[in-house]
Amino acid sequence: MLFNSIPFLFFFALVYTLYWTFPNSFRKPFLLFAGLFFYGSFNLSFLIHFILIISFNYYCLIQVSKKKQYWLKIGVIANIINLGFFKYFYFFNRLLADLTGYPFFENVPQIIHIALPLSISFYSFQAIASLVDQAREDLPIPSYLDYSLFLAFFPVLIAGPIMRRHDFFPNLENFNADKEKIYKACYFLMSGLVKKVLVADPMSTTITPIFSNPTHYDGISLFLAGICYSIQVYCDFSGLTDMARSLAYFLGFEIPENFKGPFFSLTGRELWRRWHITLSFWLRDYIYFPLGGSRLGKARTYINLIIIMTVGGFWHGADYTFICWGFYWGCILALEKVIEDKLGWDLIPQTLLFKWIKAFLIFVLFSISGLMFRSNSARSMVELFQGIVLNSKDSLSISLNFTQAWILHGGGLLGGREFFSLLKIENLERVAYMGIALIIFHHIQYFPEKWATLKRFDPYLCIVCGVISIFLLATLSHEGGEFIYYKF
């Protein structure tokens, strides 16, 4: 029951109608019921696991509030074990297989089958943050109902944003639906669906064949696949966040933003303040700061940056590709720091032209990392990067010229000059349209104040845009794909 599915449309229409029909006192328990129902619709047995996790974390929270600090450690470790078991079991098994070469480890995936519970990466981080905040700040203890709703609030159950207590609990003090929230809800739903269905899904069909067979494509296509993937992953995840925020607004809740025009960033550091913001700040507050942050000297700062970004990469997925991705970004952030600290350069250009060039450079760096992030395996990732450098259009013909020229002639007879040419990325015109859409989405997020001037037209604009969006989705949508971040 993903947000872009028809069953969810019916589910949400029912929840929305009943929610605003019920008296205030019923709304919290009803929302919790809706959240648990939503969770159970993915996997009923994991619902029991989820309820146990909520209850355990609530117990830990109470103990921590009583200054029993060891419960903080127990809670945090238990959450890490829970996450690690479900998410990283196969990874560590493969690591052992790679390191030891024992066949037993190769056979484990055939013997033990472990499914990944919905939202485990997100709710685990929320639960840990909640415990640590309790220990740090001695916050008032929420009721069990409120706490359960904090972890089981269905708009964030697919893929966040990762909420803190201060993001969520103020919403429970006053259930209201003002016009502004409903207008925002409508706009976010439109933008979320348009991003996901009209940009991310078609982009996926362009690049999936390339990532499935990177050795069949020329270097330029492989590089462009990284650019396309950046567009896809932004529209997919930002679209999902927009939908999550929209659903929350419809219910009178305000939850944090995860994206603020990340591809307009002028430095890597700025990018991570604008991309998956709630994760970046979680890593900063609960890993970077406890490691010493930037207080323990410059060298330690660089190492800390590399550590948190690598952990961030590992959080995304249990594969070498994600670790490389995180490490790559850690190195870029550390390098930026070195350039600033040692060379004293200002990383932010002053003129508009150079700002555009710098933003494009950061986008290219992101796209290169996208190749790691999207690779189906470590081997495929290596093939991709090799291919970017080595796969010219005629590299196959050239290699055959030296060895088995007769194959070249035979192939030429069958399929003409192109027979041995590597494949090229298709539907490039689509990339151009999507690039324009990407810039518009970024402009809206980067310069919200400029778009706020249209607010006075909301009563009409919202209806017109809503109807147009429905027709665009109906006529132009592709077969719906899963969300990228749903599997994290």
Next chain:
Amino acid sequence: MKVNELNWFKEKVLLLPFLIFIIAFGLDKFLSLEGVHTYFSKTLSDINYIQKEELYQDLQKYLQTPQRKKVLVYFGNSRALLFNKDYIETKYPEWTLFNFSVPGGRPDYALQWAERFAQDGTRPDFVLFDHSTELYNSQASLKVDETLTNGLKVGFVLRHWKYFTTSEISTLLAKRMFYAYLYRPKLEVILARAKARETYLYPYQNLRMGFVSQLKLGQGSAITPGTHEGIMPEGLLKKSSFGDFNSYLVPFVFDDRMLYFFQGSVSEFRKIGVPMASIWVRLSLPYFELFKSQKVANEKRETVYENWLPKIEDFQRKNQLPFWNMNDDKNYNCNAFSDAGHMSPACYVDYTNYIMKRVTEK
């Protein structure tokens, strides 16, 4: 602004999403008007489905005629659309055909009609069902969902909801709610037809109207303009076979749901005492060769032929239902095809005789 209980009318902004939906829904219905529909529609296959309602009424009237011919009702797909009613009535004067075949016709569509026949007590003299292997594959890379989107009623699908996937039910509901989603109008088509009505719009409208009349005259049988008209040369036929085989049958995973629907149809017609049979319509030779040679079923251990046919034969045996297997029949020799899976009109006389010979013997 605090909102209290039962506040829908006090806080009208809450109705905004419904308002947007209702406006879009209303505007979308405008697209269903035939005059508007023809500006963007590019298909004629929907007419087959639309016309079946009228065909059913004609059948009911015909069955009440005192000195009527015997009635054969055929539930097939695009492999059974080109019969010539006049030929049947001339060659087999005691019989006539009411053809309920539709493009992509599946056993669920047949069951929907079977339930209606049984409910209304509509008793033809013989019912023939088609078994097309492609419709029994749950893992085809190219899904045949015309029946789902054009033919099945929402009530029927919800009654048998256990046998439809969530994705199928979602698609059905979405396409029934929004014509724009069902027909996907393209702006360039609308503009082209609006600009040059004589060249594009009126010929298309005439084609649609002509097709409706042909289906009426042919009692459900008529050639869809532009389809299955010629005979495909051997080289192209091989290519077409390879393409169709990979699109519809690789990988092959037998879809048990189809047998559930088929069983339902058999039970419904048994209730009203109508004799029945099933047919596996002839495929082109290169296509059939792939059925027997490519191990694409049951994790590549079996061919489609080895996997599918025994299950169908077993079903037929259990239900004591005659099974007419045209593909393994050595006495049937017409092999002119307009594509891998569709006989060309040149073979329809032989095809008709193949069926009618067996129907008249029963």
